[in-house]
Structures are given as C-alpha cells and as structure tokens.
Amino acid sequence: MAAVNLQKPVESSGRKLSIHVVTWNVASAAPPPDLNDLLQLNNQNLNLDIYIIGLQEMNCGIMSLLSDTAFEDPWSSFFMDVLSPLSFIKGNKGGVNTCLKLYGYHVSIINCHLPPHLANNDQRLEHFDRILEMQNFEGQDIPNILDHDLIFWFGDMNFRIEDFGLHFVRESIKSRCFSDLWEKDQLSITKRHDLLLREFQEGPLLFPPTYKFDRNTNNYDTSEKKRKPAWTDRILWRLKRQPQAGPDISKLPDPHFCLTLRSYVSHMMYSISDHKPVTGTFDLELKPLMSAPLVILIPEGLWTMEDDMLISYSLTADFVSSPWDWIGLYKVGLRHINDYVSYVWVRDNQVSFSDGPNQVYINTRDIPETEDQFLLCYYSNSLHSVVGISKSFQIRPHSFFGEDSLGESQPWF
Structure with missing residues (x-):
C-alpha cells in the first residue's frame, strides 16, 4: 500500500519529498499493538510525505479473504488507523506493482516475494526478470517498468549467504563483523555480473540478517532445521538513465530528479514473525514537470x-x-x-x-x-x-x- 500526505503544499520551483519504505514478511501474524518505531512516528526530525508499505505472507485464510472482499485486510486497516489522523491517505491501487505519477514523473513500486532456499538462486533471478518482462501498464506513454523515472523494488527476496557454515555466520553476527558475510551474500554476488540487477542500488547492510528468528524472540532459529541467518528482506531502487550521448559518455540520472538514502535499518523490537521488518527512508529532490494539478x-x-x-x-x-x-x-x-x-x-x-x-x-x-x-x-x-x-x-x-x-x-x- 502507498499512503500520501494530503496536507503538504506544492512548490513549482523545486520540491523535496521524504519517502519511508517498509518491507516485512509478517508470517500470517496479526498486527502488533504499536507500530510507532516501524513508521518512525516518534522521530521528530522526520517530516514524511509518503509511506510505501509492502507486506508478505499475510493471512490468506477463507475468513481473511471474505473480510478483504467485503471490507479491508486487517494490516491495511491497522496502518491507516495510525496514519489517517496524520493526513495520509492510502492509494487505491492493489497488487504487487503500483504505478504513480508524481509531479509529472513516473514511479513504479514493486513488492515481491521470491522463491526460498539457498539452492534456488537461479530461480530467484528468473522471477526477477519475469516480473520486469510481464508487468505492463495501460497507456502508451509508459509501456514497461524500466521506462519509469524511479523504481522501488523491495520485499522478501530470499537471497541467502553462501559457503559459510552456520557457526561462522552466527559468530560473525554476534561480533557484528558483517563485512565477511557481505562477500557471500547472493544478491551482492549476483549484482557483480548481472547488468540489469546492477542498475538497482541498495544501502549498506549495517544491520544483522533479518531471517530466520524464533517467533516472539530475538533468537535465530533454534528448531531442528536451524536455518542459517540471511538478509532476505531488502529494499532496492533504480533511477532512470538519460539517453546515451556518445560511445564514451556514461549514462547519468536526470539532474532534476535525485534520490538520496537517509537511513536503511531493521527493527529488532518486532518479534511476531520469523522475519524482522526493514525500512528505508529517502529524500527525493525533483523539479516538478507540472506547474499545476490536472x-x-x-x-x-x-x-x-x-x-x-x-x-x-x-x-x-x-x-x-x-x-x-x-x-x-x-x-x-x-x-x-x-x-x-x-x-x-x-x-x-x-x-x-x-x-x-x-x-x-x-x-x-x-x-x-x-x-x-x-x-x-x-x-x-x-x-x-x-x-x-x-x-x-x-x-x-x-x-x-x-x-x-x-x-x-x-x-x-
């Protein structure tokens, strides 16, 4: 879901928007009683304009489906209970891919849940490419996702940590020596040789792996399976490149449309799921292409x-x-x-x-x-x-x- 603050003024000369992106595999759990930390509502230094919230593994039982059809799913309802008094309104589009037009710029929002397990990395990449190829929008001006000025791509991507054993990974996490683990992170490895995926940026992984935890604790998996921790929950973004002017000139983002990552963190305080939620807060500076609303x-x-x-x-x-x-x-x-x-x-x-x-x-x-x-x-x-x-x-x-x-x-x- 996307929630937009209706009370912010429009400035035609230039605009800075603050965007807060949330991804969380909630593992069929009900909403917790307090989401202030997740939504950064206690941070007085933030003045947010847009919330983008993507959840995975929401409860899809028959009663939930009936409730969703007749009314609204409990997670969306809970988020809007918190955000609507602050003048945010939920966008009316559904599904895993939402297209917004923001001051004349096109923004694509993709919430995904890719195949699990260490050995299925090729399958994850296949799904990544398939989403890009098959998701088209009505209208001739934006026929494909990659034609959008900005893409937010996030979700439970299920990329794992290769080679290292369970003991080494857990000891590295305990001592907060994440740099060794970064080298074996499947997403980081794939970006080195996949030209398209390389165009997507990500903030530094300065927080512990977000999967897999025993529910209602901060302990990594103690079940018989003892799954190896991994950064499965990720937030990526891609800015559209300008047309290439010559063979030796690099493609650069539009100078009037710039995205800066302010924070990229996990939220360990939430333990209802075997995943920890991850948020990214961004500043989007743009020169509006539209001087007035339609x-x-x-x-x-x-x-x-x-x-x-x-x-x-x-x-x-x-x-x-x-x-x-x-x-x-x-x-x-x-x-x-x-x-x-x-x-x-x-x-x-x-x-x-x-x-x-x-x-x-x-x-x-x-x-x-x-x-x-x-x-x-x-x-x-x-x-x-x-x-x-x-x-x-x-x-x-x-x-x-x-x-x-x-x-x-x-x-x-």
Whole structure:
C-alpha cells in the first residue's frame, strides 16, 4: 500500500519529498499493538510525505479473504488507523506493482516475494526478470517498468549467504563483523555480473540478517532445521538513465530528479514473525514537470448544511475527463478514496457550459452536524486516481445572526 500526505503544499520551483519504505514478511501474524518505531512516528526530525508499505505472507485464510472482499485486510486497516489522523491517505491501487505519477514523473513500486532456499538462486533471478518482462501498464506513454523515472523494488527476496557454515555466520553476527558475510551474500554476488540487477542500488547492510528468528524472540532459529541467518528482506531502487550521448559518455540520472538514502535499518523490537521488518527512508529532490494539478477545485464561499454547495473546477488542457469522473466531499483525515460523505457525477450534474470554470452542486444537507474540516477530491475514472484536491474548509452546522458594533443584525456563517 502507498499512503500520501494530503496536507503538504506544492512548490513549482523545486520540491523535496521524504519517502519511508517498509518491507516485512509478517508470517500470517496479526498486527502488533504499536507500530510507532516501524513508521518512525516518534522521530521528530522526520517530516514524511509518503509511506510505501509492502507486506508478505499475510493471512490468506477463507475468513481473511471474505473480510478483504467485503471490507479491508486487517494490516491495511491497522496502518491507516495510525496514519489517517496524520493526513495520509492510502492509494487505491492493489497488487504487487503500483504505478504513480508524481509531479509529472513516473514511479513504479514493486513488492515481491521470491522463491526460498539457498539452492534456488537461479530461480530467484528468473522471477526477477519475469516480473520486469510481464508487468505492463495501460497507456502508451509508459509501456514497461524500466521506462519509469524511479523504481522501488523491495520485499522478501530470499537471497541467502553462501559457503559459510552456520557457526561462522552466527559468530560473525554476534561480533557484528558483517563485512565477511557481505562477500557471500547472493544478491551482492549476483549484482557483480548481472547488468540489469546492477542498475538497482541498495544501502549498506549495517544491520544483522533479518531471517530466520524464533517467533516472539530475538533468537535465530533454534528448531531442528536451524536455518542459517540471511538478509532476505531488502529494499532496492533504480533511477532512470538519460539517453546515451556518445560511445564514451556514461549514462547519468536526470539532474532534476535525485534520490538520496537517509537511513536503511531493521527493527529488532518486532518479534511476531520469523522475519524482522526493514525500512528505508529517502529524500527525493525533483523539479516538478507540472506547474499545476490536472484539476483545480474551489468551493464557492462559506457554506452551511442548509444549502447545496456550489463547486467550481477547472481542467488543464491535456486532461481528458470521463463521463464517470466524480467529485467527493471528505472530512480531513480520510483513510481511503471511498470515505466520502457526499459525491456528485461531474458530467450529469454540470450547471455551467460557458468558457469559465465548470460548476456543479453537491448535496451537503444530509451531513451530520460537526466541527470537522472538509476537502474536495476529483476522481478520474480513466486514470483510476485522484487528480485534484481542494484546500480544507469548514461547513458550518447552521447559520445564525449576531449584532455588529452599531447594533445592526449581520449574518454569520
């Protein structure tokens, strides 16, 4: 899942976004009571814009499947219980591969779970290539994953540590001598000769291997199998290269689109699974390719719950609306795009066809009386995404009259 902070301002001259990526094989366990450390909510130095959360081995029993279909899976629900009060909203796309358009740049998010066991490294690489070859997106502008400006690729990749025996690996971990283990890490070895995988970057493995632990402990596997520890849980990224200008000129990332790793750590405090979660925090500096959102929404005036709200909105020249586009009215702190309190189909309810802004009315009379702040979102059916968000505003429960300094009645809203 991807969660985006709706309350951050847009700057057309330049922008720095902070992105927090989480990968965790939860081994069918239920969410723990506290995720503050995992989400870095106690870190006052972070001002995060986007959470990208990928889980593996979520409970897929029949009751879970029924719950997911009718409502929402418990992990997504739990994460949004924590993040929605902080103005984050979950992206509406599902599956292991999500494509986002961020200020005109294309970002691909891939959450994977590759084949296990030490001897299956070739099979893991085969799956890696197959994901790249088979995952295509609708639309002609981005036909393949590798055409995206940024790729985050993370998950339980199941790469293991070769050659060294169990005793040597455990002693190296105990003494925090990780450098010897890096040399035999299958992912590190593969990147040396696989040209495509070499394009993916990773931070230094300065934390202990994240697999395999006895559940509810920080002890590595003490079962009869005594599996050798390994860095199975990884976060990689790849920036799109510019076209090569000549045979002797190296391909470089776009200078207006730069990603910097701020931290790459595991979280040992969580013990519900035989894996430890891993997070990567990034700063993405970019020069926006779009100076304005595709749709600009403006609620007309101050409104009470006694009247319908008139909404004006304008579209950019390159945005094509659909008969199934709609505008939703939301309370600030919404968890999901379906959490609207009222909505209107833009084509069926359009009240202005002049050269000025488009206008529609939205019903606010059935909204319960509340002091909450509201905002408007324009949903594009063809893009399957929110393409315009208004500033927050308040809808007064009712109108009433007071007296000004001259004793005359004046309406207050």
